[in-house]
Amino acid sequence: MATTTIAPAERENYLNKEYGLGSWLLTTDHKRIALLYLISITFFFFIGGFFALLIRLELLTPAGDLVQADTYNKLFTQHGQVMVFFFLIPSIPAVLGNFLVPMMIGAKDLAFPRINLLSWYLYIIGGALMIHAMLTGGVDTGWTFYTPFSTAFSNTKVIEAGLAIFIAGFSSILTGLNFIVTIHRMRAPGMTWSRLPLFIWAHYATSIIQILGTPVIAITLVLVVAERALHLGIFDPKLGGDPLLFQHLFWFYSHPAVYIMILPSMGVVSEIIACFARKRIFGYTFVAISSLSIAVFGFLVWAHHMFVAGISVYAALVFSLLSYSVAVPSAVKVFNWTATLYKGSIHYDAPMLYAFGFLGLFTIGGLTGLFLACLGVDMHVHDTYFVIAHFHYIMVGGALMGYLGGMHFWWPKISGKLYPEGWARLAALIVFIGFNLTFFPQFILGYLGMPRRYYQYPGEFQVLNVLSTAGATVLGVGYLLPMIYFLWSMRYGKPAPDNPWNAAGLEWQTQSPPTTFNFEKEPVVTWEAYNYDEIDAGHKEEVPVVG
Amino acid sequence: MSVHATSSPLKTYFAVWVTLLIGTLLTYEVAKIDLGVFNSAVALTIACIKALLVALFFMHLRHASEKLLKVIVISTLFFLFILLSLSMADYATRGGGGHASLLLPHITALIRS
Amino acid sequence: MRVTKRRCPLSDSTTAVQTSVHEDVHRPELLHHFANPEQQRDSASLGMWIFLATEVMFFGGLFCAYLIYRIWYYADFAAASKSINAALGGTNTAVLICSSLTVVLAIWAAEQSRRALMLAMLALTMFFGLCFLGIKGVEYHDKFVEHHVPGPTFSFEHEQIPGHPGQYANPQHAEIFFALYFIMTGLHALHMIVGLGIFTWLFVMAWKGRFTPEYHTPLEIGGLYWHFVDIIWIYLFPLLYLIDRHP
Numbered sequence: 076m077a078t079t080t081i082a083p084a085e086r087e088n089y090l091n092k093e094y095g096l097g098s099w100l101l102t103t104d105h106k107r108i109a110l111l112y113l114i115s116i117t118f119f120f121f122i123g124g125f126f127a128l129l130i131r132l133e134l135l136t137p138a139g140d141l142v143q144a145d146t147y148n149k150l151f152t153q154h155g156q157v158m159v160f161f162f163l164i165p166s167i168p169a170v171l172g173n174f175l176v177p178m179m180i181g182a183k184d185l186a187f188p189r190i191n192l193l194s195w196y197l198y199i200i201g202g203a204l205m206i207h208a209m210l211t212g213g214v215d216t217g218w219t220f221y222t223p224f225s226t227a228f229s230n231t232k233v234i235e236a237g238l239a240i241f242i243a244g245f246s247s248i249l250t251g252l253n254f255i256v257t258i259h260r261m262r263a264p265g266m267t268w269s270r271l272p273l274f275i276w277a278h279y280a281t282s283i284i285q286i287l288g289t290p291v292i293a294i295t296l297v298l299v300v301a302e303r304a305l306h307l308g309i310f311d312p313k314l315g316g317d318p319l320l321f322q323h324l325f326w327f328y329s330h331p332a333v334y335i336m337i338l339p340s341m342g343v344v345s346e347i348i349a350c351f352a353r354k355r356i357f358g359y360t361f362v363a364i365s366s367l368s369i370a371v372f373g374f375l376v377w378a379h380h381m382f383v384a385g386i387s388v389y390a391a392l393v394f395s396l397l398s399y400s401v402a403v404p405s406a407v408k409v410f411n412w413t414a415t416l417y418k419g420s421i422h423y424d425a426p427m428l429y430a431f432g433f434l435g436l437f438t439i440g441g442l443t444g445l446f447l448a449c450l451g452v453d454m455h456v457h458d459t460y461f462v463i464a465h466f467h468y469i470m471v472g473g474a475l476m477g478y479l480g481g482m483h484f485w486w487p488k489i490s491g492k493l494y495p496e497g498w499a500r501l502a503a504l505i506v507f508i509g510f511n512l513t514f515f516p517q518f519i520l521g522y523l524g525m526p527r528r529y530y531q532y533p534g535e536f537q538v539l540n541v542l543s544t545a546g547a548t549v550l551g552v553g554y555l556l557p558m559i560y561f562l563w564s565m566r567y568g569k570p571a572p573d574n575p576w577n578a579a580g581l582e583w584q585t586q587s588p589p590t591t592f593n594f595e596k597e598p599v600v601t602w603e604a605y606n607y608d609e610i611d612a613g614h615k616e617e618v619p620v621v622g
Numbered sequence: 623m624s625v626h627a628t629s630s631p632l633k634t635y636f637a638v639w640v641t642l643l644i645g646t647l648l649t650y651e652v653a654k655i656d657l658g659v660f661n662s663a664v665a666l667t668i669a670c671i672k673a674l675l676v677a678l679f680f681m682h683l684r685h686a687s688e689k690l691l692k693v694i695v696i697s698t699l700f701f702l703f704i705l706l707s708l709s710m711a712d713y714a715t716r717g718g719g720g721h722a723s724l725l726l727p728h729i730t731a732l733i734r735s
Numbered sequence: 736m737r738v739t740k741r742r743c744p745l746s747d748s749t750t751a752v753q754t755s756v757h758e759d760v761h762r763p764e765l766l767h768h769f770a771n772p773e774q775q776r777d778s779a780s781l782g783m784w785i786f787l788a789t790e791v792m793f794f795g796g797l798f799c800a801y802l803i804y805r806i807w808y809y810a811d812f813a814a815a816s817k818s819i820n821a822a823l824g825g826t827n828t829a830v831l832i833c834s835s836l837t838v839v840l841a842i843w844a845a846e847q848s849r850r851a852l853m854l855a856m857l858a859l860t861m862f863f864g865l866c867f868l869g870i871k872g873v874e875y876h877d878k879f880v881e882h883h884v885p886g887p888t889f890s891f892e893h894e895q896i897p898g899h900p901g902q903y904a905n906p907q908h909a910e911i912f913f914a915l916y917f918i919m920t921g922l923h924a925l926h927m928i929v930g931l932g933i934f935t936w937l938f939v940m941a942w943k944g945r946f947t948p949e950y951h952t953p954l955e956i957g958g959l960y961w962h963f964v965d966i967i968w969i970y971l972f973p974l975l976y977l978i979d980r981h982p
Contacts, residue, residue, distance in 0.1 A: 184768040186778045252785045259690065260778045261768075287701050290789045294796035298918070305886050307914045308907060309800060315907040320803060323709045324796050374701055378712065390712035592768075632843065639836040643829055646972075650825045653977040665973035673966045680839050681962045691784050698788040702795040706802060713803055 088491065088588040103188035104591055109174035110489075111195050112165060117558070119161040119202060124551065126154035131513075131544040139531040147530035148215035149231065155218030160240050161202055163474055164332060167339035168250055168285075169198070171481045172278045174489060176254055178582035178589065179272050181263025181598040186256040194249040201243030208235035217528060219329070222310035222321040226302040234303055237296040244289045244296075247335075251285030254278050263581070265600035272580055272604055273362055277342025280366035284331045284338075284373060292328035295321065319385055326377035334373040336470055337437075338366055340477025341408055344430050347480050348412050350578040351427035352419025355605035358411040365404035372401040382453045391450055398448035405441050409434065420611075424576075425499035429480030432507045436472025440465055443518065458528075461521025467514045479506070479557060487571030491588040492564040498556060506553035512546025579605050638679045645672045764950050776952045783956040787963045794922070794967055801915050801974065804908075810896045811908035813979035817897055818883065819916065820874055824976040827870050831965045834863035838958045845941075845951040853946065853954075857938045860961070864931045871924050878913070885914045897979040916975055923971060926964050933957050 085091065089106045099107060130150050133141040142150065173191065177184050185191050208214060214236040216225040225233050258271075258279050298309055299321070308314020310321040349356050356362055378386055378394040386394075412434060421427070443465040446452050456462065486494050516539040521527075525536050532540070574583040581600070585593050602609065649668045653661060678684040683691060717730075769775040805812050841856035882890040891906040891913075937957050940946065946954060 182768070186768075187782060188768065190782075248789050252782060252789070255785055256778050256782045259781060260774055286785055286789055287698065287792050290793035291705065291796045294793050297922075298796075298800070301914070301918060305914075307885055308911055309804075309914055315808070315905070315911055317803070317807075319712070320709075320800060323712065324799065327705055327709075327796075374704055375708070378708070385716075386712040387715035387717070389715040390708075393708070393711055632840075635836060635839050635843070639832065642832040642835075646825060646828045646832065649973050649977065650821065653821070653973070653980040654982060656981045661977075661979070665977055666970075669970050669973050672969045676835060676962050676966050676969070680835050681959055690781070694784055694788055698791050702791060702798075705792075705795055705799050709799055709803065713806070 086586060087590060088586065089591045090491070090588055092591050101192070103184070103192055105173050105177055105185050105188065105191055106489075106589065106591075108188075108191050108195055109170050109172075112169040112173060112198070115195070115199060115202065116162050116165055116170065119157050120554075122206075123154055123157035123162055124554070126150050126157065127547065128551070130154060131547045133530050134532070134540045135544050137532050137534045137537050137540075142530065144530060145215060148217075148528070149209075149213035151528055152214045152217050153209050156214065156236060156240065157205065158470075159218060159332070159336075160243050161198075161205065163336045163470060164247055165198060165250075166336075166474070166478050167343060167481060168254070168278060168281055168335075169194070169246075171274075171343065171478075171485060172250070172254060172281075172339060175485065175582055176257060176275065176278055177261065178585060178593050179275055179580055180258065180261060180266050181581050181594065181600065182257065182261035183592045183594070185253045186261055187253050190249050191253055194246045194253070197242055197249070198246040201239045201241070201246065204235055204239035204242065208232035208239060211235075219325060220296075220299060220321075221325075222299065222302070222318045223312065223316075226299055227306075227311050227313075234300050237300045241293050241296045241300075244293045247285050248289045251282035251289075254282040255286065258282075263598045263600055266581075266598075267600075269360070270600055270602070270604050271363075272342075273345035273356060273359065273366070274339075274342035276363040276366045277338045277345070280370040281335050281338045283367075283370045284335050288328040288331040288335075288374065291324060292332075295324040295328070298324075319381065322381050322384055323378065326380045327374070330377040330380065331370075331373040333466070333469070334369050336474045337477075338369060340433065340474040340481075341366065343477045343481035343484070344412065344433050345408075346578075346580070347426045347430040347484055348415050349605045349607065350484070350576050351422045351424060351430070352416050353422075353607045353611055354415050354419040355603070355607060356411060357414035357417075358407075359604065361407055362411050365407045368404035369401065372397070372404065376401050379448055379453075382450060383457045395448055395450050399445065402441060402445055402448075405437075409438055409441075423500070424483075425494075425496060425503050426480045426484035428500055428503035428507075429476045429483065432503065432510075433473055433476045433480065436468050436476065436507075436510065440468030440473055443468065455524075456521050458526055459521035460517040460525045460527055463527050464514045464517035464521060467517070472510055472514070476506070476510075479503075482557070482561070484576070485582075486561065486564070487575045488582060488585075488587050488589070490561075490565055490568075491571050492568030493571045493575065494557075494564045494568060495560050498560050502553055502556035502560075505549060505556065509546050509549030509551070509553050513543050513550050514546070516540070516542045516546075577610060579607055579610055634679055638675050642672050642675060764945075764952075772950065776950075776955075779952050779956050780959075783959045787959060790926075790963060790967075794919070797915065797919050797922070798970070798974075801919065804911050804915065805974075805978070808905070808908035808911065809978075810899065810902070811904040812912045813897045814894045814904035815883075815891070815909040815912035815916075816976060816978035817980070818881070818894065819976055820877065821976040821980060823870050823874050824972050827867050828968060828972045830863050830867050830870070831968050834860045834867070835962050835965045837863065838961050841941075842951065842954050842958055845946045845954055846948050848948055850941070850944070853941055854938065857934060857941055861931055861934050861938070864927055864934070868924060868927060868931075871920065875917075878917075883913050885910050885917065889913070898981060919971060919975065923964065923967055926967070930957075930961050930964055933960065 089104055099111065102108060102111075129142065130147070133139070133147060133150070135141075139147065173185070209232075212232045214229075214233055215231045216229050216233060220233070220237065258275060262271075301307060302309050302311070308316040310316045310318050312318060345356050345362060376394055376398040378390060379398045382391050382395075443461070447456065447462065447465060483494060483499055486492070520536055520539050520543075523536065525532050571587045573585065573587050575587075576583075581594075581598055582589075584598065645668050649665050652664055652668075655661075657664060677695065683695065686692060764775075765772055766775060769778070837856045837859040841853050841860065844850075844853035844856055878884055882888050889906070889910050891904060891909040894904045894909065896902045896904050934957060937953055940953060
């Protein structure tokens with residue numbers, strides 16, 4: 076069991092080492108950069124959430140009466156763009172990954188700290204451009220930018236939004252690059268690949284996707300901008316181009332992008348379940364390999380977004396088959412997490428509640444993905460609320476729950492304070508209830524035929540829509556609560572011990588909050604990951620001292 | 623353990639350089655000969671050999687002391703290949719419309735037989 | 736496990752912890768978060784290779800678009816391709832190949848502590864790069880004059896399809912060729928310009944004596960970038976210039 080000493084109030088740590096705006100804006104400390112990201116992505120989450128609120132308000136009534144049709148187009152477009160590119164994709168890697176990857180492997184920092192800071196600045200520049208685009212006219216093409224509407228017909232800020240996402244994409248690429256080099260080169264002595272926390276494996280796999288996929292959407296956006304600015308015909312059928320070429324190039328990234336969003340969350344869930352079931356993750360090797368498999372297979376399935384777009388039926392067959400196969404590694408993880416729980420010593424702290432939520436909701440989301448992978452079914456539910464429910468179950472019920480669970484789990488380490496557990500459990504419950512109330516009706520709506528991206532609908536769909544909006548309100552409360560009590564805890568929370576959860580992992584061997592260079596002495600790892608049996612048996616797992 | 627790639631000796635550099643120049647000339651001249659559909663194949667093959675020479679000898683991939691770099695190169699090329707080939711799986715098998723579909727006549731013949 | 740007192744203690748666990756007295760002295764180039772120069776150099780190298788992987792995928796999207804339209808509009812593309820100057824393109828290919836040679840020679844010179852040669856090779860590399868851009872400029876100018884730049888001034892009427900006398904290329908399809916031509920070679924040229932910037936900086940560092948046989952990592956990774964730009968052109972040349980050059 077790690078010694079848990081309550082820190083005196085002013086131990087030097089990465090937060091109080093230096094004060095002043097300059098020390099934050101010019102920092103190269105991965106932990107400070109993680110916090111810079113935390114503030115930024117939370118800001119964008121509010122913006123994306125604001126658009127969601129307006130969408131749900133509009134959909135309270137069958138008629139299009141809150142906003143005009145063009146405005147509604149901008150609402151769902153910007154909700155998607157902000158949430159995907161400026162919240163979900165950075166969220167766990169840029170906040171929790173940046174903070175924890177060096178610490179989990181026993182390093183002082185990432186391989187390229189200055190590039191890490193550059194990543195954040197690129198994100199901010201892209202974000203600022205996006206906000207400017209939204210404020211000076213908005214974008215109404217859907218987050219998917221389909222041509223030729225986006226290139227030849229839309230009268231909105233397509234170029235600006237495209238450039239904003241292009242810039243933010245490089246932020247993502249550089250983060251991935253940094254993680255891969257760090258994980259390969261900066262592991263502490265004894266930290267072999269098979270001793271790495273599954274969080275690291277997950278981020279490694281995510282980084283592979285970021286490296287290989289993001290450049291393709293970057294070039295695609297360049298082509299869209301060029302086409303729009305110069306009236307080219309690369310994607311315009313009237314000029315000899317093929318709109319489906321855009322879709323192929325777009326989805327080649329955007330499908331693996333969803334795995335960028337979910338894999339880190341899966342890594343978080345592995346850490347939480349191991350800690351709160353006091354057990355090594357069952358099938359560690361399978362879970363690690365499944366992360367890599369998801370990264371690889373994720374690149375093979377993109378045209379399942381195009382089944383009704385006009386691709387050949389033979390290509391559709393191939394992509395349908397491949398899409399079924401990509402579910403396998405995800406299922407492997409769910410089985411292994413479940414097996415970990417079996418005969419575990421389960422504690423229902425807030426992080427674990429989020430992990431449970433993840434297990435159920437991600438499974439539902441994943442299974443409904445199989446429905447969509449089936450060509451016959453997809454013919455009917457493509458572009459309906461069924462798809463919307465499917466991806467929100469994964470991205471919100473999965474990725475976001477994982478993010479919240481991780482924020483709670485590592486909050487004591489990040490801030491040096493304990494959050495109020497009672498409120499946290501309540502918030503988790505509210506999020507779970509609100510989420511299901513929001514999105515389960517949407518499965519039914521989609522099945523019944525309600526199309527997505529429409530601001531009006533037949534009267535018989537109103538009850539389900541009202542339920543969904545009610546759920547969104549509850550969900551909103553559930554999200555506000557952690558923001559409030561996390562902020563509250565920074566000022567009034569109890570000081571956190573170095574390892575409040577008695578968790579395994581090198582990050583817990585540092586003080587809470589950590590010092591700038593993480594470890595007093597270089598760790599030398601001689602134990603396996605998730606050695607909870609040893610920890611709970613009281614073996615001292617202090618880091619053996621070298622030097 | 624130093625993983626620094628030792629430089630190839632000068633002879634290798636100059637040999638590769640000359641080969642690359644010859645390859646360029648070859649590509650240019652062969653393009654003038656009518657080989658039908660094989661023109662592209664020849665040109666691309668020579669290009670691949672040239673790229674390989676640059677990567678192996680000028681970029682020191684040949685003497686990289688760990689497999690990781692080679693894995694990265696091969697993986698990247700693999701995913702590029704996926705992008706090109708699976709897109710072509712769509713384009714090659716579309717029917718209708720005015721565009722030449724390379725494989726569709728063969729596929730439909732196969733299915734009918 | 737060796738027990739060593741070190742000021743920058745962290746190291747890559749795949750390597751046995753080997754430090755020498757020599758490395759206990761802080762070298763100015765050794766960044767603080769690295770354990771030893773090898774780790775720093777290997778990280779820089781790996782980082783550049785991964786960046787090049789992203790560049791392959793970046794250009795790859797363009798190659799994908801080009802592939803599809805070349806198959807769809809082969810005849811029109813052949814006609815358009817014939818109108819760009821293959822001799823200049825081929826010369827540029829040779830220029831870049833020479834520049835790649837000078838890059839590796841510069842690195843070799845650094846390893847041999849031959850400062851004058853290293854500087855000369857770096858300067859020559861940049862000279863070749865400028866030649867490339869100059870020739871590119873001539874080509875672009877020719878296209879501008881012939882109204883082959885996509886956009887409102889584009890015109891490609893009555894251009895014969897090679898090998899099919901009496902048949903003329905579809906201007907719309909040819910415009911797609913030129914759009915891809917300008918975007919692909921333009922993006923490549925942009926990378927060349929960045930490369931020139933990098934090598935200017937490397938030249939200055941070399942001039943100041945920063946490179947030694949033990950430390951010339953920036954040269955190595957700058958070189959990797961330059962070679963990559965060369966490789967992209969090795970593919971662009973036959974694909975764009977040599978579709979159908981039968982007389």
